Amino acid sequence: MNKELKILAIIVILVGITYWGIEPYAHSKMHPHHEPATFKYEDLKALNLKGDPQRGAQAIQNNGCTGCHSIKAAGIPAPMDPVSASASYGVNPPDLSNIAAVVDKKFLANFIKHPVKAAKLEHKFGSSKPYPMPDFFGSDQDLADIVAYLESIAKPQDPRGAFKVACGRCHDLRYDGWTVIGQKPKFKNEIEKAEFELKKAKYEANLKNYLGTTPPDLSMYIRSRGPEYIRDFVEDPQKLLHGTAMPRVGLTEAATEEVIKHLEHVGDRKKEKRDHLGIWVLAYFVILSVLAYLWKEKIWREVH
Amino acid sequence: MAHFTKANSVYDWLDQRLALTKLWKVLAAEYWIPKNINFLWAMGVVLMTMFTILVISGIFLLMYYKPDTKLAFDSVNYTIMQEVWFGWLWRHMHAVAASVVFLVIYIHMFTGIYYASYKRGREMIWISGMLLFVTFSAEAFSGYMLPWGQMSYWAAQVITNLFGGIPFIGDELVIWIRGNFYVSDPTLTRFFMLHVFLLPIIIMMLIGFHFYTLRIPHVNNQDGEDIDFDAEAEKYKAGLKKESKVIPFWPVFLSKDFFVLSVFMIFYFYLVFYHYDFAMDPINFDPADPMKTPPHIYPEWYFLWSYEVLRGFFFDVGPLSAMDMGLIAFGIANIIFFFLPWFDKDPTVAPADRRGGFFFWFWLMVIDMIVLTIWGKLPPTGINAYIGYLAAVGFLALWAALPALTGGRKGLLWLVILVTALLYIFGYMEYTKALGNGFVITVTFLIFYLLFFLSPVMVKAKGGAQ
Numbered sequence: 001m002n003k004e005l006k007i008l009a010i011i012v013i014l015v016g017i018t019y020w021g022i023e024p025y026a027h028s029k030m031h032p033h034h035e036p037a038t039f040k041y042e043d044l045k046a047l048n049l050k051g052d053p054q055r056g057a058q059a060i061q062n063n064g065c066t067g068c069h070s071i072k073a074a075g076i077p078a079p080m081d082p083v084s085a086s087a088s089y090g091v092n093p094p095d096l097s098n099i100a101a102v103v104d105k106k107f108l109a110n111f112i113k114h115p116v117k118a119a120k121l122e123h124k125f126g127s128s129k130p131y132p133m134p135d136f137f138g139s140d141q142d143l144a145d146i147v148a149y150l151e152s153i154a155k156p157q158d159p160r161g162a163f164k165v166a167c168g169r170c171h172d173l174r175y176d177g178w179t180v181i182g183q184k185p186k187f188k189n190e191i192e193k194a195e196f197e198l199k200k201a202k203y204e205a206n207l208k209n210y211l212g213t214t215p216p217d218l219s220m221y222i223r224s225r226g227p228e229y230i231r232d233f234v235e236d237p238q239k240l241l242h243g244t245a246m247p248r249v250g251l252t253e254a255a256t257e258e259v260i261k262h263l264e265h266v267g268d269r270k271k272e273k274r275d276h277l278g279i280w281v282l283a284y285f286v287i288l289s290v291l292a293y294l295w296k297e298k299i300w301r302e303v304h
Numbered sequence: 305m306a307h308f309t310k311a312n313s314v315y316d317w318l319d320q321r322l323a324l325t326k327l328w329k330v331l332a333a334e335y336w337i338p339k340n341i342n343f344l345w346a347m348g349v350v351l352m353t354m355f356t357i358l359v360i361s362g363i364f365l366l367m368y369y370k371p372d373t374k375l376a377f378d379s380v381n382y383t384i385m386q387e388v389w390f391g392w393l394w395r396h397m398h399a400v401a402a403s404v405v406f407l408v409i410y411i412h413m414f415t416g417i418y419y420a421s422y423k424r425g426r427e428m429i430w431i432s433g434m435l436l437f438v439t440f441s442a443e444a445f446s447g448y449m450l451p452w453g454q455m456s457y458w459a460a461q462v463i464t465n466l467f468g469g470i471p472f473i474g475d476e477l478v479i480w481i482r483g484n485f486y487v488s489d490p491t492l493t494r495f496f497m498l499h500v501f502l503l504p505i506i507i508m509m510l511i512g513f514h515f516y517t518l519r520i521p522h523v524n525n526q527d528g529e530d531i532d533f534d535a536e537a538e539k540y541k542a543g544l545k546k547e548s549k550v551i552p553f554w555p556v557f558l559s560k561d562f563f564v565l566s567v568f569m570i571f572y573f574y575l576v577f578y579h580y581d582f583a584m585d586p587i588n589f590d591p592a593d594p595m596k597t598p599p600h601i602y603p604e605w606y607f608l609w610s611y612e613v614l615r616g617f618f619f620d621v622g623p624l625s626a627m628d629m630g631l632i633a634f635g636i637a638n639i640i641f642f643f644l645p646w647f648d649k650d651p652t653v654a655p656a657d658r659r660g661g662f663f664f665w666f667w668l669m670v671i672d673m674i675v676l677t678i679w680g681k682l683p684p685t686g687i688n689a690y691i692g693y694l695a696a697v698g699f700l701a702l703w704a705a706l707p708a709l710t711g712g713r714k715g716l717l718w719l720v721i722l723v724t725a726l727l728y729i730f731g732y733m734e735y736t737k738a739l740g741n742g743f744v745i746t747v748t749f750l751i752f753y754l755l756f757f758l759s760p761v762m763v764k765a766k767g768g769a770q
């Protein structure tokens with residue numbers, strides 16, 4: 001018996017070393033260490049002014065925001081449909097109703113003021129290729145009022161809602177029926193289907209032209225990247241994928257967690273079941289091992 | 305014609321026609337295994353179980369899988385993983401078993417090497433086992449392609465490309481294997497056929513053959529003792545169970561296997577449910593994209609050692625490019641284990657710890673293969689390139705040294721060690737660019753390969769028995 005345990009120990013050690021080498025160690029070499037996300041957006045300056053939502057509602061109109069953005073919560077419709085908007089701007093400008101529910105307040109103010117800097121897209125946009133959303137030239141008080149207004153109308157988002165607001169205009173999530181132009185509807189006939197697909201294709205072509213690449217479908221990202229990577233990536237894409245066309249979107253930590261929860265629900269729907277069933281299967285084999293050991297002892301007593 | 309009587313039971317009726325009692329005796333109840341064994345002797349049954357799991361889970365997956373580059377990824381990751389009742393379980397079991405089966409194969413193989421179970425009449429056991437290793441490798445490679453993820457695609461691209469290194473016919477061969485100029489839909493469908501039909505059939509036949517090869521020379525034991533199986537079996541049947549050196553396959557041998565298997569299953573299912581990333585690489589959950597090369601391409605862990613033998617040669621040698629040098633070594637690495645019974649010139653059947661220098665050879669080989677495996681995954685930059693070279697040359701050198709070591713030819717052994725040391729020094733000079741690709745290193749490699757190919761032929765077996 002001692003000899004058998006010795007052999008087992010040697011095998012466990014050798015397998016352990018090999019495993020350590022090809023998994024944790026090799027991966028630490030392939031993916032250099034980075035600081036985990038803090039969601040503090042420390043490179044941005046806080047706007048220390050108290051905003052008034054009512055004046056903000058006015059300021060939004062005065063500064064021309066609704067020339068491109070819809071605010072459905074306030075009954076302001078989109079000036080263009082998504083496909084035409086993408087043809088003009090590259091991507092459909094977001095509806096502003098719930099933007100403050102997922103985006104950090106400080107980031108939002110900074111983004112409105114100077115989008116390219118907040119989004120960390122200086123490598124893609126500048127005077128020769130202007131960003132579709134212009135810098136804000138109003139007063140800081142106006143800015144604070146607008147942010148206060150957006151906060152006042154924003155409704156808390158569930159995981160799916162957070163995904164739609166934060167990611168849904170660039171990324172498909174086909175395992176959830178989500179496309180960059182919205183949830184895929186039930187088609188009554190082939191014509192509707194073809195029309196929808198044509199719209200989607202046009203939107204995607206515009207998007208590709210704008211970003212230089214088609215943003216990936218995120219259905220399996222929970223398995224291919226894992227929650228930690230997604231969390232750190234969303235906070236600052238340039239840090240993990242230098243030169244990427246993806247803007248920093250300024251999500252709050254809570255909203256990022258909601259997005260991850262949705263990706264987990266869509267890409268790894270059976271996780272709970274897996275975790276639960278696993279315990280029972282392991283328990284079964286533990287009991288079986290005990291019984292098998294007793295049986296073996298009984299049989300071998302006769303031959304030893 | 306045999307004599308048939310009126311049967312008094314269904315069993316009797318069948319027994320008269322199929323000789324069930326006799327069959328059971330031959331296969332199990334009177335199939336004799338040495339008593340002096342440890343749990344490593346259970347790996348065969350563990351492997352058989354893993355293969356059965358692979359076949360059964362594979363059948364369930366096959367019912368929903370779609371071998372089409374447009375559908376494959378979603379049929380696996382959506383239909384099977386999310387829609388089909390317990391499809392996720394079958395997929396996890398299949399993927400993890402495919403990986404773990406190689407761990408057990410390597411343990412099984414090195415058990416055979418340690419206890420010298422490949423010679424003195426056991427050569428065919430060893431060879432049929434190696435044939436199984438090769439077909440399992442092909443099965444694993446073809447299976448890894450099926451989910452059509454990023455690594456499925458790029459591993460297929462890189463591995464099929466290796467055949468291009470074969471002189472004269474290489475380029476045409478690559479196209480023939482792929483069924484196209486690049487890895488694409490016909491490649492997927494033909495590897496699908498190989499994976500679900502041809503290779504499993506070959507594996508099943510080889511398993512039967514592997515079992516059969518055990519019949520005449522019998523299973524080895526912990527001390528390499530030459531047992532008279534007939535005499536010991538008679539003792540056992542006469543009731544001298546404690547004195548006999550053998551046990552029947554059923555129930556004595558299997559009762560122990562069953563225990564080992566149950567414990568192994570705890571480990572296996574722990575991996576299936578809670579720790580599967582090593583077997584289901586996250587990168588393969590990105591759909592295949594021929595336009596986007598992943599920053600790191602590497603095979604599954606069980607191919608890493610031979611992959612590193614390929615990559616280890618990082619500089620040109622005389623007329624041969626680094627790639628050619630790698631391919632030669634890679635080709636050797638993939639078939640060399642077949643020839644172990646003829647590289648080992650010592651007829652003694654005993655565990656390695658009683659075989660002098662062979663004990664060190666064994667552990668050096670194990671360490672070298674672990675180093676190759678780890679460095680096969682690390683990016684081959686900086687000093688890693690040289691370490692890979694050390695381990696790759698070391699692998700070949702161990703084989704070159706084996707005939708001299710086991711044949712008691714000390715002078716030859718020192719010559720192999722000297723030439724290897726020179727290759728290490730010259731390789732370091734190539735690494736630091738202190739030495740250009742020159743005449744000296746070309747000649748040293750030539751001598752090295754001469755030693756490698758000539759020693760197993762020229763060195764005589766000790767004691768003349770073979």
